[in-house]
Amino acid sequence: MASTFKVAPVPTTPIEGQKTGTSGLRKKVVVFQQPNYLHNWVQSLFSSLEALKGSTIALGGDGRYWNKEAIRIICRLAAGNGVGTVKIGQNGILCTPAMSAVIRSQKLYGGIILTASHNPGGPTNDLGIKYNVSNGGPAPESVTSRIFANTKSISEYSIATLPDGTTEDDPFASVDLSVKGTTTFTNETDSSTFTIEVIDSADDYVNLLRSMFDFEKLSALFARPGFSFLFDAMSGVTGPYGRRIFIELLGGKSDCVMRGETLEDFGGGHPDPNLTYAAELVAKCDPEQNPNAPDMGAASDGDGDRNMILGKGFFVTPSDSVAVIAAKAVEAIPYFSKGLSGVARSMPTAGALDRVAKGLGIEMHEVPTGWKYFGNLMDAGRAQICGEESFGTGSDHVREKDGIFAILSWLSIIAYESEGKDKVVSIEEIVTEHWKKYGRNYFSRYDYEEVETDAANAVMSHLDDLQAKMNAARTTPDEPMVIDPTFETKVSVADNFAYVDPVDGSEAKGQGRRFVFSDGSRVIFRLSGTGSSGATIRMYVERYEADEAGQKEGAQVALKPFIDLALRVSKLQEFTGREKPTVIT
Ligand code: VG1
Numbered sequence: 156m157a158s159t160f161k162v163a164p165v166p167t168t169p170i171e172g173q174k175t176g177t178s179g180l181r182k183k184v185v186v187f188q189q190p191n192y193l194h195n196w197v198q199s200l201f202s203s204l205e206a207l208k209g210s211t212i213a214l215g216g217d218g219r220y221w222n223k224e225a226i227r228i229i230c231r232l233a234a235g236n237g238v239g240t241v242k243i244g245q246n247g248i249l250c251t252p253a254m255s256a257v258i259r260s261q262k263l264y265g266g267i268i269l270t271a272s273h274n275p276g277g278p279t280n281d282l283g284i285k286y287n288v289s290n291g292g293p294a295p296e297s298v299t300s301r302i303f304a305n306t307k308s309i310s311e312y313s314i315a316t317l318p319d320g321t322t323e324d325d326p327f328a329s330v331d332l333s334v335k336g337t338t339t340f341t342n343e344t345d346s347s348t349f350t351i352e353v354i355d356s357a358d359d360y361v362n363l364l365r366s367m368f369d370f371e372k373l374s375a376l377f378a379r380p381g382f383s384f385l386f387d388a389m390s391g392v393t394g395p396y397g398r399r400i401f402i403e404l405l406g407g408k409s410d411c412v413m414r415g416e417t418l419e420d421f422g423g424g425h426p427d428p429n430l431t432y433a434a435e436l437v438a439k440c441d442p443e444q445n446p447n448a449p450d451m452g453a454a455s456d457g458d459g460d461r462n463m464i465l466g467k468g469f470f471v472t473p474s475d476s477v478a479v480i481a482a483k484a485v486e487a488i489p490y491f492s493k494g495l496s497g498v499a500r501s502m503p504t505a506g507a508l509d510r511v512a513k514g515l516g517i518e519m520h521e522v523p524t525g526w527k528y529f530g531n532l533m534d535a536g537r538a539q540i541c542g543e544e545s546f547g548t549g550s551d552h553v554r555e556k557d558g559i560f561a562i563l564s565w566l567s568i569i570a571y572e573s574e575g576k577d578k579v580v581s582i583e584e585i586v587t588e589h590w591k592k593y594g595r596n597y598f599s600r601y602d603y604e605e606v607e608t609d610a611a612n613a614v615m616s617h618l619d620d621l622q623a624k625m626n627a628a629r630t631t632p633d634e635p636m637v638i639d640p641t642f643e644t645k646v647s648v649a650d651n652f653a654y655v656d657p658v659d660g661s662e663a664k665g666q667g668r669r670f671v672f673s674d675g676s677r678v679i680f681r682l683s684g685t686g687s688s689g690a691t692i693r694m695y696v697e698r699y700e701a702d703e704a705g706q707k708e709g710a711q712v713a714l715k716p717f718i719d720l721a722l723r724v725s726k727l728q729e730f731t732g733r734e735k736p737t738v739i740t
């Protein structure tokens with residue numbers, strides 16, 4: 156076994172379009188497979204990091220197609236750039252929250268995650284790469300913009316080669332990624348060492364979760380005859396984690412994890428836990444279609460950071476989910492027993508959390524879309540629980556959203572609410588009680604996927620014009636604005652959301668056109684930053700209902716006047732030619 160290597164510079168030229176989106180660089184696998192594509196981005200990343208020499212980084216992904224090949228290339232570039240140790244999840248697997256946990260618990264310099272999250276996988280689908288910094292969270296824009304600048308000027312990359320200088324061959328090919336263990340190689344050029352350590356994909360993460368939740372109480376809930384649970388891993392990375400937690404540790408039945416094998420193409424599906432793409436789970440949880448419907452259903456996405464929570468025939472919107480978790484956290488979840496100082500949500504997320512924050516008398520923050528914006532607030536101790544409407548929920552135990560955390564939180568709430576009662580309290584009861592106390596925020600999101608880029612841009616500039624006109628018609632700064640002559644409710648804010656981070660003062664502009672109505676309802680439009688081709692328009696609609704009698708509608712009915720208005724004034728259908736959205740949540 157060769158235990159030495161050399162480092163060689165390889166000339167390259169910039170490749171266009173390597174800008175990090177909402178959460179990493181996401182492209183079709185065939186794009187990543189182009190000569191030098193991955194090499195250029197990774198070299199640009201390494202070149203942008205100070206103190207990389209001799210550092211330890213983690214590496215892993217969601218098990219999708221081409222993960223392993225990418226891992227081999229990244230190892231060679233890491234060695235070529237003087238990284239000391241790369242810790243790789245066994246078989247190249249690390250779900251996104253586990254990556255965050257590994258970086259934090261082992262105090263690593265950073266980590267590279269290979270995932271395109273909820274985007275489909277396989278040879279003709281997507282791959283993604285994302286860098287996380289030492290707090291365990293996605294790199295902030297200051298880092299990603301440096302990486303992007305480097306991709307535009309790169310002229311060579313440094314890669315580890317065989318001792319004879321052959322650049323095609325992998326000097327670390329002898330390392331078996333399926334076997335835990337440590338292998339050290341020596342750089343013949345300067346006698347430094349490079350170590351590859353294959354680590355357990357779950358240990359740090361599962362230990363962290365065990366320290367946060369009362370697993371005994373949760374096991375007792377699983378053992379109650381009146382409670383059943385079903386978890387859908389959507390053939391993504393969470394299958395093995397789910398089996399370990401829900402079956403081995405909590406005593407769930409052997410069939411309480413569905414689609415639990417991690418498949419390179421996620422079985423051909425969209426590993427996105429929502430009502431459209433997790434339709435099989437939704438049907439299983441519907442007592443009208445399944446007499447043995449479980450009391451709680453849950454799903455997570457390809458890389459394990461998203462979640463969907465279902466009761467028996469009942470869907471919990473992510474905006475409600477984070478609000479309920481925040482409202483019950485201190486009593487129901489040991490990790491939060493010392494209290495909360497603040498919570499945060501992304502701008503398009505419905506305002507249910509705001510009402511809880513107000514009730515608890517704690518700080519409330521509204522950040523742009525993307526988990527990276529929560530990092531500073533968490534580091535500064537100003538937010539412990541955060542959420543996004545896009546099925547993202549998490550807390551400051553890591554710096555990524557965490558699907559299994561959300562599920563364990565809900566199990567804890569059910570266990571807490573059912574303590575001493577002869578019947579297990581249902582998820583529907585918990586949520587409707589919450590609405591009674593705080594009011595209900597009806598919410599829906601319409602996604603128009605793979606729209607022509609020009610058409611999507613035309614919608615956005617049309618909205619800019621509309622907002623400019625509305626603002627210009629004001630005679631005083633607070634005068635209510637008219638969005639449409641036939642629509643009675645007036646608008647109090649029409650802008651493109653801008654955010655100033657209260658911790659480091661960094662600014663993020665142009666984060667979504669929003670129309671805030673005088674009754675608190677909101678309509679928001681933004682372009683997705685996670686797609687790999689064309690453009691995706693997201694339209695978000697929210698309305699608040701304080702009155703219990705008005706809280707029993709379906710969201711589409713309750714929001715209809717605002718949805719119709721939004722489609723009309725945006726001319727979305729006209730510009731894109733799309734009669735219907737691809738996905739409604
Ligand atoms: C989407 C969601 C956003 C989420 C991001 C990454 O971004 O809207 O809330 O943080 O995906 O989630 P966009 O730009 O497409 O709207 V994941 O599970 O891909 O890491």
Ligand code: CO
Pocket residue numbers: 251272273456457458459460461
């Ligand atoms: Co994800």
